[in-house]
Amino acid sequence: MIRFENVSKAYLGGKPALQGLNFHLPVGSMTYLIGHSGAGKSTLLKLIMGMERANGGRIWFNGHDITRLSRYEIPFLRRQIGMVHQDYRLLPDKSIIENVALPLIIAGIHPKEADVRALAALERVGLRERAKHLPSYLSGGEQQRVDIARAIVHKPQLLLADEPTGNLDDALSLDIFSLFESFNQFGMTVLIATHNISIIQQKPKPCLMLENGYLR
Numbered sequence: 001m002i003r004f005e006n007v008s009k010a011y012l013g014g015k016p017a018l019q020g021l022n023f024h025l026p027v028g029s030m031t032y033l034i035g036h037s038g039a040g041k042s043t044l045l046k047l048i049m050g051m052e053r054a055n056g057g058r059i060w061f062n063g064h065d066i067t068r069l070s071r072y073e074i075p076f077l078r079r080q081i082g083m084v085h086q087d088y089r090l091l092p093d094k095s096i097i098e099n100v101a102l103p104l105i106i107a108g109i110h111p112k113e114a115d116v117r118a119l120a121a122l123e124r125v126g127l128r129e130r131a132k133h134l135p136s137y138l139s140g141g142e143q144q145r146v147d148i149a150r151a152i153v154h155k156p157q158l159l160l161a162d163e164p165t166g167n168l169d170d171a172l173s174l175d176i177f178s179l180f181e182s183f184n185q186f187g188m189t190v191l192i193a194t195h196n197i198s199i200i201q202q203k204p205k206p207c208l209m210l211e212n213g214y215l216r
């Protein structure tokens with residue numbers, strides 16, 4: 001599904017964030033991207049999302065070179081990807097269901113249909129009963145699940161997560177990783193960036209280890 005060929009990225013005026021990366025994520029795989037803060041994890045995810053551009057090399061998504069997409073083509077790429085954030089990014093004055101339905105509304109889906117799909121996504125993260133609540137009524141772990149529901153509401157082929165358990169304790173983190181595993185068992189390709197090595201040792205899966213922009 002994703003292939004990196006000799007990919008490098010340096011931010012303007014900064015030292016290289018990623019250097020000569022080569023790897024392949026097959027369709028239906030689940031992979032942890034591990035590295036300390038500053039190792040380049042977010043940058044790697046942003047390159048896949050088309051939020052940053054590589055300075056060298058090629059990135060293939062389902063056989064298409066996405067390093068050369070125009071800004072008009074990038075929205076089509078993003079429709080195939082879901083992104084989970086560390087800091088949830090929920091709109092505080094919108095209900096849970098409105099938060100989850102938002103990407104569908106933006107994509108032009110009829111609001112009634114968007115609500116049906118948002119409820120189904122909330123069901124998959126165990127929060128259907130909380131649909132009408134505001135985010136502030138939910139715990140941190142529940143808000144993270146809402147962010148996950150919003151990331152899968154458009155049924156992406158690829159799910160990316162950037163430190164999805166950064167604000168959670170170990171027990172909640174394990175629950176969240178199990179949730180990603182359940183999506184993967186239904187065929188979604190999953191890539192999770194985390195520095196939480198002790199947790200993923202309890203959940204052995206293929207790993208990419210990043211250190212100062214290099215894959216080890």
Ligand code: ADP
Pocket residue numbers: 011012014016017035036037038039040041042043044
């Ligand atoms: P991680 O997600 O593993 O913490 P990042 O990808 O955020 O790592 O950062 C990798 C390197 O790139 C770091 O040295 C960071 O300071 C730098 N960096 C990240 N984003 C930017 C940016 N927008 N501008 C300049 N440098 C950046």
